[in-house]
Each structure stands twice: as C-alpha cells, then as structure tokens.
Amino acid sequence: MAFILPNLSPTILHTTKDKSSIASQASYLPSPPKPTSSLSPLTKLEPPPVRVAQLNQAPPGSQDKQQRDDFYVNLGLAVRTLREDMPLLFTRELNYDIYRDDITFVDPLNKFTGIENYKLIFWALRFHGRILFREISLEVFRVWQPSENVILIRWNLRGVPRVPWEAKGEFQGTSRYKLDRNGKIYEHKVDNLAFNFPRQLKPAVSVLDLVAACPPSPNPTFSWSPVDAYSSSWVEFYRAVRGTLDHEGSSFAQDCLVTCS
Structure with missing residues (x-):
C-alpha cells in the first residue's frame, strides 16, 4: 500500500477533494420549494362557515361582566350627580340623565310616575319655594348605600x-x-318627614299631622290657630307642589315650565 499512495496522480486527489467540497456545500443550500397543490379561491380566502360562527361567539359570561361594569359606572355617576344636585335644588334644574323615563316618585301621601311628572315636581319646588319663602335652601347631611342597588340621602330643608x-x-x-x-x-321615595322648630316656639311634629290640620283648599290660606301658627307656609308649600301635579295638563303649568324654570 505504501508504494501505491505516492504514485497516485495529483489530479485524482484534487478531483476527490473537489467532490467532497461540493457535497459539503450542497448540504447548506436551501431546499427547493415543494410544489403546492392547486386550491380553489373559496378554500384560500374564506374559512368554513362553522369556523366563522365559532370566532364570532362571545366568551361565556362576557355579557354579564359588561352589564356589571355598566351598573357600577352608572351607580357612581348617580351618587356624584345627587351630591351635586340636591344642595342646588332651588337654584337650578336637575340632571335627569341618571333616571329612567318611567321613574316613580313616592311620598307619604302621593305617588307619581313618569319623568315628565318628576321634572314638574322639582319645578314646583323651585317655583313655590320662591313665592312662599324669602330664603330657602337644602343641606345634605349624609349619603350612603344600605344595599348595592339603593342610595339613601338624609337632608334638611331650611326656610324663612x-x-x-x-x-x-x-x-x-x-x-x-x-x-x-x-x-x-x-x-x-321620600319618607321620615318632620318639621323641626325652635323648642321655645313649637315641638317637632309630623308633616302628615300638619297637612291633616289644614284641609285642602283651592285658594292659599294661612291659619291663625296656635296649632299651626309657625307652620302654615310649610303646609301651603307642600299643598302647592301637590296641586301643581294635579293640574299638570293645564296651560299655566306648561307655560311656567318654559318661562319660570
């Protein structure tokens, strides 16, 4: 063997090296693309209808979560709006965006339904408050939530x-x-109503007692009796607001809503 190797032609050795080099380089070259089967345009561009329905389906519970999110957003807006509106009740119109169109207003003697009646109530408070009192204002004592879907406000109405x-x-x-x-x-709903006067003048009495002491009358009157000598304006104020709601369809009430609000 030893005597054969030296006799190998350099040309043969060079050719062998070139072949091995070419083979090694070929291993690094990218493979040619594989032929693809012809597909119809529908298969390429449009997924199956069943797949589309699955993609468009909302995840389970997403609608409930969105509703809860909307509830808390509107709840926060309602609390902020009530805090701002209540102290300015007798000086400006309320923000009615936080109420439903079929809102119901309830007090110990009355019940009204509908956003238009609700607006009329607060217009009547402003209108008759200016007529019967030199000064009238409302102070908010406390705002709290006894439950998730209830807002309570304790207020105090002062008037001269x-x-x-x-x-x-x-x-x-x-x-x-x-x-x-x-x-x-x-x-x-308005409840827990009471008139509080200075002790040396008159003890606190229920608004229902005062209204009962002054039966309804078509004309504003003021009683001179000792029972309600210090409360007749308050009674007339309550009755005037109630009377406005009784005559909500009259031209007087509708004209005043436009010109006096």
Missing part, C-alpha cells in the same frame, strides 16, 4: 317664610333611590 309672624323652620326627610340592573334610578 315671607309671612312676618312665622318663624324660621327646618324640614327634614330622607330620600331613598332604587336602581335597576343598569344602574338607572327607577324609584325615588
């Missing part, structure tokens, strides 16, 4: 009657607002 023989008084109450699943207010 225009009648000179009547003393300044305070009219307290609680407003309870109920919210639906979307966070919109659908009921406003």
